Amino acid sequence: MVETMDELIAKVQGQLYRLQDLTDATNSIRAQETSPDGAVTATVDGAGALVGLAFTRAIAKLSPEDFERVLTQTAQTAAHRAFGERAELVTAYNRTGM
Template sequence: MVETMDELITRVQQQVYRLTDLQEAMGRIVVSETSPDGSVTVEVDGNATPVGLNFTGGINRLSPEDFEKTLVETARAAAARAIAEKAALIDTFNSESTR
């Protein structure tokens, strides 16, 4: 419990700074995932939005169905890692908020 208005203001400012830090950290998340055969690399941000896509000559050996499957699975893996990183940041924030 806070005893003075100054303590309350300080506490609220600290929480705002922590929220700003959390927002900035989440904004810096970029995850890159490469398919097992190395033919597809997908890069996503912290919202699991694709921000980069790279193909090697290995895609020439894939059928259209295999290419689609490889692309989707690689993008899904990148998205899962990005969301996990974001969740870890939020969990840390929440655990520090309860202290």
């Protein structure tokens, strides 16, 4: 409970700063995954969007179907890792209370 307007303003301002910190941390998430064969490396942001993709010469050994599978699995694994990082940030934010 707040007793004065100044306390209320300070509390709300603190919450805004915490929310901005959470937003900044979430926006800075980058998760990278390389396929087991080393052919594909995918990098995603905190929303799971693909922001980087690299290939090695090992992709020449893959059929189109295998390439699609490896690319998709690698990007999905990177996204899963990014979502895990984001979940940890949100959990920590929620634990500190409003």
